[in-house]
Amino acid sequence: MSDITLNIDGREVKAKEGMTVLEAAKSADIHIPTLCHNEMLEPYGGCRLCTVEAETRGRTKLVAACLFPVEADLIVRTRSETVDKIRKLILEFLLAHAPDSEKMKELAKEYGADKDRFPKSSSFCILCGLCVRYCAEVKQKNVIAFVDHGAKREINFIPELAAQECWDCKECFPLCPTSYLQAAYHLTHALAFPTLKLETAAKA
Ligand code: SF4
Ligand code: FES
Secondary structure: OOEEEEEEOOEEEEEEOOOEHHHHHHHOOOOOOOOOOOOOOOOOOOOOOOEEEEEEOOEEEEEEOOOOEOOOOOEEEOOOHHHHHHHHHHHHHHHOOOOOOHHHHHHHHHHOOOOOOOOOOOOOOOOOOHHHHHHHHHOOOOOEEEEOOHHHOEEEEOHHHHHHHOOOOOOOHHHOOOOHHHHHHHHHHHHHHHHHHHHHHHHO
């Protein structure tokens, strides 16, 4: 992997070919906010909070820093009026799901996002997919899955698998930027596990 020099926020940054803009920025202690990114997991590009301006060969576009690969002479702006406006809008939309999440509140303060801009959603899952992907990629258990579509989309535990796998794991809990994951687990536990225990007992 060869070395690449790019420019981030006016600073010359050295990166390796194949790195993302987010990784290059991090190596230079330049902060880009993220919600769906986790170094243990494959890049996902779901939340778009990491949007930055990338200028190459005289053309500027908005890209997700967690997905966009570095290239020689790339010019990246991690803060600009446009970038901040996009992040503010994304946060306002997500705050409709999770107005009480500490992480969301911190970000909202930084970008001046109004938690009441959009009507409150009944689900406080922000669909970052961290729980689903951690369970699939790291634990290889696939206990959590996305269900439903559009505004109703959220995550769910698969009760039969959760009953076997989750009780001594719960490693996904700290990854959730809202409290939805724990709530979903406890709901699954309350509704499904007693039945499963009864079924198991009946079969024995
Ligand atoms: S439950 Fe939490 S970690 Fe899982 S997708 Fe929703 S917000 Fe993300
Ligand atoms: S952190 Fe890049 S899209 Fe979510």
